[in-house]
Every structure is written in structure tokens, then in C-alpha cells.
Amino acid sequence: MTGSVLAIELAYWQETILRVLGLLAAVLLPAGAIVNLYLFKMMAFMQSRLGPWEAGPAGSLQLVAEVGKWLQKEDLFPAGSDRRVFAWAPIVVVASTFIMYAVVPFGPDAWFADLPTGIYFALAVSSVSVIGILMAGWASANKYSLMGGLRATGQLIAYELPLVLAVLGVVIQAGTLNMQGIIEAQRNGEIFGFGGIGNPYILTQFVGFAIFMIAMQAELTQPPFDMPVAESELVAGYLTEYSGFRFLLFFIGEYATAGAFSAIAAVLFLGGWAVPGIAFDSNVMNVLGPVVMLVKMMLIVFLVMWFRFTYPRFREDQLQIFAWKILIPISLVNIAVTAVLKVAF
Amino acid sequence: MVAQNIFFGIIAAAMVLSAIRVVTTKNVVHAALYLVLVLAGVAAQFILVGAEFTGVTQVLVYIGAVIVLFLFGIMLTRARIGQEMDVDNERRWIAGLTAVLLFAVMTFALVDAFEDTDIEVNAALAPQTTQAVSDSIFRDYLIPFEAVSFLLLAALIGAIVVARRE
Numbered sequence: 001m002t003g004s005v006l007a008i009e010l011a012y013w014q015e016t017i018l019r020v021l022g023l024l025a026a027v028l029l030p031a032g033a034i035v036n037l038y039l040f041k042m043m044a045f046m047q048s049r050l051g052p053w054e055a056g057p058a059g060s061l062q063l064v065a066e067v068g069k070w071l072q073k074e075d076l077f078p079a080g081s082d083r084r085v086f087a088w089a090p091i092v093v094v095a096s097t098f099i100m101y102a103v104v105p106f107g108p109d110a111w112f113a114d115l116p117t118g119i120y121f122a123l124a125v126s127s128v129s130v131i132g133i134l135m136a137g138w139a140s141a142n143k144y145s146l147m148g149g150l151r152a153t154g155q156l157i158a159y160e161l162p163l164v165l166a167v168l169g170v171v172i173q174a175g176t177l178n179m180q181g182i183i184e185a186q187r188n189g190e191i192f193g194f195g196g197i198g199n200p201y202i203l204t205q206f207v208g209f210a211i212f213m214i215a216m217q218a219e220l221t222q223p224p225f226d227m228p229v230a231e232s233e234l235v236a237g238y239l240t241e242y243s244g245f246r247f248l249l250f251f252i253g254e255y256a257t258a259g260a261f262s263a264i265a266a267v268l269f270l271g272g273w274a275v276p277g278i279a280f281d282s283n284v285m286n287v288l289g290p291v292v293m294l295v296k297m298m299l300i301v302f303l304v305m306w307f308r309f310t311y312p313r314f315r316e317d318q319l320q321i322f323a324w325k326i327l328i329p330i331s332l333v334n335i336a337v338t339a340v341l342k343v344a345f
Numbered sequence: 346m347v348a349q350n351i352f353f354g355i356i357a358a359a360m361v362l363s364a365i366r367v368v369t370t371k372n373v374v375h376a377a378l379y380l381v382l383v384l385a386g387v388a389a390q391f392i393l394v395g396a397e398f399t400g401v402t403q404v405l406v407y408i409g410a411v412i413v414l415f416l417f418g419i420m421l422t423r424a425r426i427g428q429e430m431d432v433d434n435e436r437r438w439i440a441g442l443t444a445v446l447l448f449a450v451m452t453f454a455l456v457d458a459f460e461d462t463d464i465e466v467n468a469a470l471a472p473q474t475t476q477a478v479s480d481s482i483f484r485d486y487l488i489p490f491e492a493v494s495f496l497l498l499a500a501l502i503g504a505i506v507v508a509r510r511e
Contacts, residue, residue: 082426085378117397117475124401127409131381134416138374141426153417157410177475 019112026112026290027101030259030297031252036063037298038305039255046309070251073244078141081241085139090242090249092132097253099125100260105179107273107289108281118179119171122264123164126219129257130156133228136250137238148237151316152221152228158323159218159225162211165331169208169338170201170268183272184280198276202269207334209269211327216261217304218323220254224311227319262300263293270296349393356393360386371428377415384408398475 010018040062044051052059077083103118105111115121130153137149171177174185189199202209218225229237239250266272273289274280314322363382370376384407391400482490 080426082374085374115397117401120398120405121401124405124409127405127413130409130413131378131416134413134420135378138416138420139426146420150417150420153413157413160409 023101023112027098027256031255032063034255034258034301038301042305043309067248070244070248075245076243078241080141082139085135089132089136089139090246092135093129093253094249096125096129097256097260103179104263104267105273106293107286110286110289114180117177119167120177123167127160133238140241142241144234145238145240148228148234152238155218155225155228155319158320159215162323162327162331163215163219165328165335166208166211166215167268168335169205172338172342173201173204179267183267183274186271187274187276187280198271200269200271205269207330211331212265213303214327216265217307220258220261222304222308224314225319226313227316230313258301258304259297262297265300266293266296352393356386356389371432373419373432377412377419381408381412396474398478
């Protein structure tokens with residue numbers, strides 16, 4: 001069984017090693033870039049302060065210093081906690097992020113797993129992280145942690161529905177669940193007979209895109225949806241008792257999941273790695289594709305962070321009402337309209 | 346086919362061990378977490394035989410929703426850390442007997458129905474299983490499907506009415 005990347009024939013095991021290394025890079029590089037670029041620099045700019053400035057040129061090595069700090073801290077277990085569950089919780093959260101990335105394509109051959117049910121798989125796996133959060137909240141033997149875990153669960157269940165329903169519009173329009181298929185459908189699409197830029201679904205599925213972005217913000221528990229870790233009420237929610245490497249895992253999980261969701265949004269709504277004018281299976285795209293994807297991902301994370309730094313926190317009841325009474329009905333109408341238009345044209 | 350048989354064995358053994366721990370563990374939350382392992386094993390078996398759509402649905406519905414609701418319910422009411430003494434009761438022998446009988450009936454039914462037929466397992470041969478599933482639900486079994494969803498809706502409304510009691 002051989003595959004080829006950049007016209008070089010590779011044995012199956014070589015291809016597998018390449019894909020595993022690629023997955024590690026795809027998870028960790030965007031997460032690091034998001035923290036460095038947005039959490040350190042953009043947040044400081046928007047809040048009119050300097051931000052990290054001492055570590056490396058213009059504070060660019062701050063992240064290295066932070067990771068080093070977490071790695072050398074003691075691995076604490078609170079008294080009375082359930083040690084095994086407490087230890088496994090961050091691993092469950094990070095594992096669900098890694099598996100989610102597995103179906104994101106970065107080029108015609110630069111994919112990790114090309115599943116026929118790609119987008120469905122990603123959404124299913126993303127819901128597994130809820131179990132990790134509940135485990136963390138319960139095993140900490142701490143009321144704040146348990147409250148944070150329960151809040152997170154209520155929020156993630158509520159916003160998973162609009163997230164999935166928003167994706168359905170795109171699936172109906174593309175006619176496939178496969179990620180590559182969705183990209184190809186957008187690349188070969190035409191806007192009123194004009195095919196110069198393809199048909200990125202942000203144009204035809206704008207309602208879906210808006211709902212997806214809001215639900216994604218809530219799934220990532222970024223402000224204004226950060227009730228589960230509201231520091232003025234719950235200390236740090238389910239993260240309260242974590243320290244050292246296990247806290248680092250949660251931290252990586254948070255920003256890597258932001259990267260994963262924005263990669264999925266880039267595939268669904270912005271046309272993924274494909275560039276109009278370059279053939280769909282051209283070998284150039286195996287190198288250019290990841291760059292295109294990274295730019296689109298960073299654009300979407302920019303939007304998430306922009307909302308994060310701009311709006312104050314929701315109240316718990318407002319948050320639930322917003323999901324169940326506003327977002328879900330709108331996304332159902334969106335599906336119905338898309339289906340009718342799909343049949344009509 | 347040999348590789349699939351080996352993995353079937355490994356996953357099945359892990360599932361049986363976790364299933365035994367679900368009923369023998371002294372902590373309700375641990376029982377729910379072991380149930381996650383059992384259900385993940387079911388999803389893995391589905392994917393192993395090429396039923397990818399069913400496997401992913403298993404993850405989304407059972408692990409992502411049902412177990413999360415279990416855990417949510419347990420943690421809202423009683424979820425002590427450590428061993429609990431009152432999670433067992435005297436009816437366990439009857440429960441064990443029922444489980445053995447059910448196992449016997451299902452084993453007999455499966456062996457009787459398939460005997461030594463080999464099932465064609467090849468993911469490359471069935472790339473569009475999702476399409477096949479949707480075709481059979483929405484064409485051949487449309488009326489049973491609608492009947493079941495109507496029944497579920499009725500049960501849902503019933504549950505809300507019973508729970509409200511105003």
C-alpha cells in the first residue's frame with residue numbers, strides 16, 4: 001500500500017509517521033500561535049496595556065517561558081479527590097481535540113484521515129470533551145469545581161445543537177459529509193454563472209455561518225460565554241484544583257480546540273485549502289494548502305478573540321434562553337429554507 | 346481479515362472487562378465512566394466492520410449525550426467520592442439470572458441466524474454506507490421511522506408534563 005506526497009512514493013508506514021507528525025504540528029502550532037498572537041499581543045492592545053515585553057524580542061518567547069514554568073510545577077492532587085479520575089480528565093479533553101483534527105484536510109494528499117462521514121465524525125468527537133470536563137469538576141472534591149463542571153455541561157449541551165444544525169445547511173448544499181467533498185463543491189461552485197472565486201458557503205449560508213460562530217464561541221467557553229470558569233463567582237470553575245502539567249494540558253486543549261473549530265469553519269464556509277485557478281488535485285496545493293488553511297483559521301480565531309475581548313459575560317439564564325429560544329429555531333428555519341432552495345434550483 | 350479478528354478480540358475483551366466493572370464498582374460515577382468505555386467499544390466494533398455512520402452516531406448519541414446526562418443527573422443529586430456501601434441490594438441474584446438467560450437467548454438467536462456465514466467486510470467495497478442508511482430509512486422504512494419519532498415526541502411531552510406537576 002503506497003501513497004504519494006509531492007510525487008514521492010512512500011511506503012504505508014512512512015506515510016503513517018508523516019501523518020502523525022503532521023497531526024502534532026497541526027494541533028500545537030496553531031494553538032501556540034493563537035496564544036502568542038491573540039492572547040498576549042492583541043488582548044494587551046485592546047485593553048490599552050503593554051502585555052508581555054521582556055522574554056525575547058518584543059516578548060515573543062513569553063509562551064516558552066510559560067510552558068517551562070508549568071512543566072516544573074508540582075503535580076498536585078487535592079486532599080479527598082478521586083485521584084484516577086482527576087488524573088485522566090485533562091487527557092480525555094486533549095484526546096478529543098486531537099481526534100477532531102484527524103478529519104481536517106490541509107491539501108489534496110495532506111490529510112490525516114479522509115472519512116466519508118468527516119464533518120459528522122468531527123462534531124461527534126468534539127462532544128466527548130464534555131465528559132472530561134465533568135470528570136475534572138467532580139473528581140476535584142470542591143464545590144466551585146463541581147459547579148463549574150455542571151455549568152460547562154449545561155452550556156455545551158445547549159450550544160451543541162445549534163452548532164450541528166448550522167452545519168446541516170452546508171451539508172445539504174454540498175451534498176456530502178466528506179470534508180474534501182465539501183471543499184471541492186465550494187471550489188467548483190458558481191455564483192450566478194460566475195465561477196472565478198468558486199462559491200464559498202459564507203455567501204449562501206451566511207445565517208449558518210453566524211450561528212456556527214456564536215455556538216463555537218460558547219463551545220470554547222470563551223467570553224461572553226465563560227460562565228463555567230467565571231472567576232468572580234467560581235474561582236476558576238473545573239480548573240480550580242489543577243496545577244503544573246495537567247493544567248497545561250487543559251490550556252493546550254482550550255486553544256487547540258479553538259484551532260480545530262476554526263479549521264472546520266474554514267472548511268465549511270471559507271472554501272478550505274483550495275485556491276480558485278489552481279487545479280484541485282495539483283501537487284502544489286500540498287505545500288500551499290496548509291498555509292492557506294492557517295491564514296483562514298487565524299482569521300476566524302481573530303473574530304472569536306475580538307468578541308471575547310469586547311463583550312461582558314452573559315448571565316446563566318440568558319445564556320440558556322439564547323441557545324434554546326433563539327439560535328435553535330433560527331437554525332431549523334435555515335435548514336428548511338436551504339432544503340427548499342436546494343430542490344428548487 | 347485476520348487483523349480485524351485480532352482487533353475484534355482485543356476490543357471485545359476490553360468491553361467485557363469494563364462491563365463487569367460497571368456492575369461491580371462501588372461508586373456510581375465510576376460505573377458511568379466504565380459504561381463510557383463499553384459504549385466506545387461498541388462504536389469501535391461498528392467502525393471495524395465498516396459501519397462508519399453507525400459508529401459515529403454511537404459516539405454522538407451515547408457518549409456525547411446519554412452518558413453526559415447520566416453523569417449530570419448523578420452529580421446534581423448524589424455523587425460522593427470514594428466507596429459507597431448501599432449501591433448493591435438483595436435482588437442481584439435475580440438480576441444475574443436474567444442477564445444469563447438474556448445472553449443465552451441472544452447467543453442462540455445469532456448463531457441460529459448466521460451459522461457459519463462469512464460477512465463481507467471491506468470498507469473499500471462500501472464507501473457510501475451513509476447514503477445506503479439514509480436511503481433505507483427514508484424510502485423503505487419511512488412509515489416505521491415516522492411512527493417511532495412520533496412515539497418519542499409523545500414520550501418527551503409526557504415526561505415534561507409528569508415532571509412539571511403544577
